[in-house]
Amino acid sequence: MNRGNGHKSVLVIGGGIAGIQASLDLADMGIKVYLVEKSPSIGGRMAQLDKTFPTNDCAMCILAPKMIEASQHPNIELLTYSELEEVSGEVGNFKVKVKRKATYVDWEKCTGCGECTQTELGGSKEFEGEIWVDRIKIDEASCVQCGECTQACVEENKERHAMTNVAFERRKFVELPPEEREGGEPEILAQRVALMDEESRADFWHKELSKCIKCFGCCDVCPVWIYDETELENPEWIAPGEIPPAVPLFHIIRAYRIGDSCINCGMCEEACPVDIPLRTIHQLMRRQPPESIFEIIPGLEPEIKGRLVERVKERPVVKTEISK
Amino acid sequence: MNCDLVLTVCPFCGCGCQFYLEVLDGEITEVVPCKTDEVSGGQLCIKGRNAAGFIYHPDRLKSPLVKRNGEFEATSWDEALKIVSGRLSEIKQLQGSDSIGILSSAKCTNEENYLMMKFARAVVGTNNVDHCARLCHASTVLGLANSFGSGAMTNSIPEIEGADCIFVIGSNTMEQHPLISSRVLRAKEKGAKLIVADPRRIPLVEFADVYLQHRPGTDVCLLNGIMNLILSWNLADNDFIAGRTEGFEEFKKKVGEYTAEKVCQITKVDRTALEKAARCYGEAEKASILYAMGITQHTTGTDNVESCANLAMLTGNVGRKSTGVNPLRGQNNVQGACDMGALPNVYSGYQSVRDEASRGKFEKAWAVKLPQEPGLTETEMIDAALKGSLKAMYIMGENPVLSDPDVNHVRKALSELDFLVVEDCFLSETAQFAHVVLPACSFAEKEGTFTATDRRVQRGRKAIEPIGDSKPDWVIITELARRMGGTQFNYESPEAIMEEIVNLTPSYGGISYERLDSGEVLAWPCPSREHPGTKFLHEEVFARGKGRFFAIDYEQPAELPDEEYPFILTTGRVMFQFHTGTMTRRVPALEREAPTGFVELNPEDAARLSIVQGEKVQVESRRGEIEIKAFVTDRISPGLVFIPFHFAECAANELTSRNLDPEAKIPEFKVCAVRIYKGDKHG
Secondary structure (H helix, E strand, O other): OOOOOOOOOOEEOOOOHHHHHHHHHHHHHOOOEEEOOOOOOOOOOOHHOOEEEOOOOHHHHHHHHHHHHHHHHOOOOEEEEEEEEEEEEOOOOOEEEEEEEOOOOOOOOOOOOOOHHOOOOOOOHHHHHOOOOEEEOOOOOOOOOOHHHHHHHHHHHOOOOEEOOOHHHHHHHHHHHHHHHHOOOOOOHHHHHOOOHHHHHHHHHHHHOOOOOOOOHHHHHOOOOOOOOOOOOOOOOOOOOOOOOOOHHHHHHHHHHHHHHOOOOHHHHHHOOOOOOOHHHHHHHHHHHHHHOOOOOOOOOOOOHHHHHHHHHHHOOOOOOOOO | OOOOEEEOOOOOOOOOEEEEEEOOOOEEEEEEEOOOOOOOOOOOOOOOOOOOOOOOOOOOOOOOEEOOOOOOEEHHHHHHHHHHHHHHHHHHHHHHHHEEEOOOOOOOOOOHHHHHHHHHHHHHOOOOOOHHHHHHHHHHHHHHHHHHHOOOOOHHHHHHHOEEEEEEEOHHHHOOHHHHHHHHHHHHHOEEEEEEEEEOOOHHHHHHHHEEEOOOOOHHHHHHHHHHHHHOOOOOHHHHHHEEOOOHHHHHHHHHOHHHHHHHHHHOOOOOHHHHHHHHHHHHOOEEEEOOOOOOOOHHHHHHHHHHHHHHHOOOOOOOOOOOEEEEOOOOOOOHHHOOOOOOEEEHHHHHHHHHHHHHHHHHHHHOOOOOOOOOOHHHHHHHHHHHOOEEEEEEEHHHHHOOHHHHHHHHHHOOEEEEEEEOOOOOOOOOOOOEEEEEOOHHHEEEEEEEEOEEEEEOOOOOOOOOEEEOHHHHHHHHHHOOOOOOOOOOHHHHHHHHHHHOOHHHHHHHHHHHHHHOOEEEEOOOOOOOOOOOOOOOEEEEOEEEOOOOOOOOOOOOOOOOOOOEEEEEEEOOOOOOOOHHHHHHHHHHHHHOOOOEEEEHHHHHOOOOOOOOEEEEEEOOEEEEEEEEEEEEEOOEEEOOOOHHHHHHHHOOOOOOOOOOOOEOOOOEEEEEEHHHOOO
């Protein structure tokens, strides 16, 4: 809406249903729209939900056609996986700086064949269909650096593979023995945790979970949490009035209750006043057995418990019987 | 259907988290965190999340109560105010103004505290006005004013995140100021060193680089020991000392007497830990001290505070970002209540009642003659009531029958009074002693401003209409003041009161509802409308000119254990309850977590007395006795026991001593001698 130079353009921040609809309306009026979305795909919270209030309509049935339309509309330029850094200027003549995050995919070369998603991880039931509207990218927060996607890309597109060098490097990085990894640790927490050995992983979770001050915020804000007072409020399991609550029992109960229903919205992590990486727990739980996250092996004999439980016993974080 | 989100301030601790109250058709349904709030950032502790839990409690007082023949009877506002104004005027006339004592409240807004002190001084004509800061940070207000010239937190909460070293002494930060502890943990994540000094193994110790488990009451000795090491390793900031402070030589000589051997022997701290602490703090570029009741609630409270100030000045850690001496205040408006002059010796903005210029200013503004001698403190008022020199008390939103030391004494004193008025949301333990009880509104039913621990003034907003016949405190005070002949009590709204405060209080000079409502974060001093507020104090010069070093000797606590009473009792709070529990004990989620009190006992002591986990025991001091559940834990060291003071049925303050800090008059809640025996001894 530049009054000075005659250009008409609008920047919409946030690619949720509101942002998509606003962009479509503006674009239909002939205005150039830049739609900025911080996550890899537009769609937002609605895409994560099953039904919508109050009509109980299928959320995706309403949303998906609009997502497709937004991605194909000639007047809309999608800037996904990007964040607004700076705004200057005034009404009618804004100048904005948008930071585009690395996707490790060369979008010019990518043919959208989808082979990379058909790996053991990407092809698993939970991740089926995680093809973003704008082709493929590696979600940094979720990547465990297994490298299978790059392999698939090379095999399918022998001449022009789209995965960038970074993705290849990352794969090599994981294959190296720990002492030869240059530059130390990966930046992404889920990757770091996935690469840890048993002992340091147990230490890591012990440290993080001992921060808990039992605000119950993670349960309060969770859209899928089904409140059940027999569990987290059971004095036999979690002693009332104690902080931190029984490590890791409290968090395991919580994580298991949410389990596969988790829509990865990250509200729990945002609500946590002591910054426990709750989202990482869920990301890891979706693709790794619990023993590799918490060192607890479900279904085994009580004497073959995981290391973490043993460690908790050594360090008496759990105090029982206060309520009796 | 009408849905509103009303932004307001949490009614509990001094962090001053803002959140929204979700109001559906005039009824509060939920607390919604506010992501844009500077301190909470959309994160709340369990108390904050349940802050609305008590508002609709059936126990809420819905009409004024008058005691007739020992029973409370509901009455009308007109009748109740007639009795109160009549009796107070009568006592004032017959016995003199100074026979009336007034307690203001750290739970009420700045406007209400200002009105209360105006009511006391201009209408009743006495300086006998105080509030519960006497029981928590009186020694801070005095000690930091002596050292720096301003008795408040020097830096702001978000700055803590940027410190290189954080020294937490006498503060159970994770439980009592959760949103401040999250900053501490974040600083730690960024590589800061964390030193924790506390007689109890508090949750924060898990994350500490150095843990100093000193004996209760040996803080001065410990701090002197650390400063001696810093001096001997040449880690002191000599430029800062030479340029900005005074009294250093005398201080240096005194500190030199505290050798590491001597300190370790008195405090029972491990020498390597002491040395490591001194090194961490001394070498840090930006070091911040956080302290709370563990420092202040001692007969040597003022000395302790001044020692903390000494340590910060010695290393030049004042007047810069992410440094400072930071007292963490326990209530959402205890800072504000002090700022507003609800203290016996100062008007708002700490202008002394003795100073003629200040007194003249207030006399002119209020058009009355004001008393010039400082009045009685809260603890002195109780003593005076027992002696009979204080005839009447007016208590707004306080519960001294649980919060003051030696509550037996308090109960006796209150029943001696000719006339007691209590203004509260609930019929508290104190209200039971009242002749008239006036029902006040909760935080969600009134407008006003609150000042958080880091001097940040914020707006509390009205979400719902008052419950029953209750009224906001400012309305009650103005009506009462008018009935007692106060002429300058015509306010339309709290905003009008704030305008008067702003005119009379230099440090609040630039604060207005307009600025606060537009989202500005204003921390005083904010002297003018253009001033952006002050994040950290003493940047170029100290408020008093030069920072003052005090040479302080270690003195023992007033009551030490002996053969008869072999344990040291220290009191405090738990995460899930707040102070005397008037509010939190009516919230089911909090009550489930901490339904009653307990006495923390070391396994060694428990074994010797053959006490098992959860068993009922008797705890007795020279002043009283309680029955309480034993909680055997190694987070407390042998010879020491801990009892939280929230619970009326096993009140820690039945046991505590009335020994006061000689200057600040703060009681020594943290040390007294008790004995413990099993319940069956008495049969």
